[in-house]
Amino acid sequence: MDHFHGHAAEEDPRQAWNSPEATLKSIGLKPGMVFADVGCGSGFFTIPAAQLVGSKGLVYAVDANPAAIEALMAKAYEKGLKNIRATVALAEDTVFCIRCVDVVFYSTVLHDFHDPIRVLLNAKKMLLPNGKLVDIDWKKKDMLFGPPKHVRFSEEQSITLIKEAGFTVESLTQLNDYQYMIIAKPASA
Structure with missing residues (x-):
């Protein structure tokens, strides 16, 4: 799912135009929260x-690529982080827990899933009633990097999909x- 094929995090081209720390702070991620990174890559x-x-706090992470999870856990070890629970699995088959997550997060992966509705329904199961779903994805336009335009999801x-779920x-x-970034909450029953 990593569309930057082979770049180490230290040389990840996204660093030039995307600050993960600033993005996470902007969505309200705070100490003590539970965060689920679905399709986490490395x-x-x-x-x-x-x-x-x-x-x-606690971070759940899932990716279908064992090498990505291995790289993630090596980085976590290097930084002394013990609050990451990483799993190699398909997002369609992953529910970490029921009503226990503050933020379920997708970064440039929703278009990659075989069954995005099922993945979103799994997010709904995991989220606390006041939790947030955050979807960051590629704009549907031609670029020199990222997936081909025809596989990207437009904002619409x-x-x-998010509303259908x-x-x-x-x-x-x-x-x-x-x-673009979409923030959503579970609809009231």
Whole structure:
């Protein structure tokens, strides 16, 4: 799912235009929270999330790529982070816990899942009633990096899927020149 093929985190080109720390702070991630990074890759957002939630918080991370999880856990070990629970699995098959997560987070992966509705329904199961779903994805335009335009979801496509899964969209933000961010909450029953 990593569309930067082979770049180490230290040379990750996203660092030039995307600050994971600033993004996570902007969504309200705070010490003591529980964060789930679905399709986490090698930890571009996972590591900063673990640092932000601190020792009283917890970060769940899942990716289908064993090498990505191995790289993530090596970074966590190097930084002394003990609050990450990482799993190699398909997002469609992953529910870490029921009503125990403050933020379920997808970064440039919703379009990659075989069954995005199922993945979103799993998020709904994990989220606390006042929890947030955060979806960052590529704008549907031609770029020199990222996935091909034809596989990307437009803002409208992502919003439609999120609503179909039982969420209320709270905001749509143009995060940078390349990405948008949607924040949603579980719809009231």
